[in-house]
Amino acid sequence: MDKSSDLTFCVDCVILDVEGTTTSIKFVKDELFPFAASHVKRHLQDNWQIRETRDDANAVLRQAEEDSGENLADVGNDNQDCVIDRVVKLVQDMIAQDRKVPCLKNLQGKIWKKGYEDGRLKGHVYADVPTCLKQWREDVGVQVYIYSSGSVAAQKLLFAHTEYGDLTQFLNGHFDTAVGPKTASESYVKIATSLATPADKILFLTDIVAEARAALAAGMRVVLASRPGNAPVELSDGEHFPTVSSFADIVLVKSRE
Structure with a gap:
């Protein structure tokens, strides 16, 4: 040109x-998004004892509540495994829908951090x-x-x-x-x-x-x-x-x- x-x-x-x-859009769609979707459960399980992780999960639940109008329980009021499974499903749905909401972007960034640091992501x-x-x-x-x-x-x-x-x-x-x-x-x-x-x-x-x-x-x-x-x-x-x-x-x- x-x-x-x-x-x-x-x-x-x-x-x-x-x-x-x-x-490349392909890198974002075919590498970053699937990496976050497939590692969100492990991230939550491994870091659940950290208050920040539970706050991140709560932010996802609050977003889902805003989207649906339903009243969702706080993460402290339910069985840990059930809450994690629910948050994982919500996160994976948000990724599939290419949502731009802050709670998703924040959580994705933390999942990608480990992938970048250990060399699985470039x-x-x-x-x-x-x-x-x-x-x-x-x-x-x-x-x-x-x-x-x-x-x-x-x-x-x-x-x-x-x-x-x-x-x-x-x-x-x-x-x-x-x-x-x-x-x-x-x-x-x-x-x-x-x-x-x-x-x-x-x-x-x-x-x-x-x-x-x-x-x-x-x-x-x-x-x-x-x-x-x-x-x-x-x-x-x-x-x-x-x-x-x-x-x-x-x-x-x-x-x-």
């Missing part, structure tokens, strides 16, 4: 989506990502952040344990849905405010059109990522976003302001 003016940006910060942008990033992250940080001098529906803890684990080594040295920080939904323009306004950077000096990369629209509405510059396995992009009449298949297609110039 030609490095045209359409792909040249004068910015101070870059914000990257993960799934479908830095990282975070996937596309081959252009390590080189571009290094170039953007060290040569161009822009700051690089991650904004994903996955928890901040899960983001850090993925980028610390990639096939290319630890990439967290090239990241300035992380955002998750605690700042707000990724399809809400207010979330991007909050991020720009927290970075003390004008929105038009921030470039956001994502594969999701609804997220691109939200970031654009907040005043950010936006590029769509077209990676293998991504869903087809459907734009409205007259709508246009620059699109790249590799981060190397993008030319960054550090803002002088």
Whole structure:
């Protein structure tokens, strides 16, 4: 792809989506999600004596209660094995439905942590990502952040344990849905405010059109990522976003302001 003016940006910060942008959707769907689903029971059993684990289980039950309107018992009021089995079923259903709720993302991150640390999991990033992250940080001098529906803890684990080594040295920080939904323009306004950077000096990369629209509405510059396995992009009449298949297609110039 030609490095045209359409792909040249004068910015101070870059914000990257993960799934479908830095990282293969296939890795998330076929490796991370099944790993969490198959290891959630062992995680709960092995760590049930820790208050934090029981709190995590309670958060799942509260989410199910909110979803269904049913009044579910607290984990302290039922047989441990029964509670664990119930939470496992709820978690596996949430994973199958690709829910973005915090209780699931939090629990998944803790399950993945052990997998990354013992080498059973290696975070996937596309081959252009390590080189571009290094170039953007060290040569161009822009700051690089991650904004994903996955928890901040899960983001850090993925980028610390990639096939290319630890990439967290090239990241300035992380955002998750605690700042707000990724399809809400207010979330991007909050991020720009927290970075003390004008929105038009921030470039956001994502594969999701609804997220691109939200970031654009907040005043950010936006590029769509077209990676293998991504869903087809459907734009409205007259709508246009620059699109790249590799981060190397993008030319960054550090803002002088």
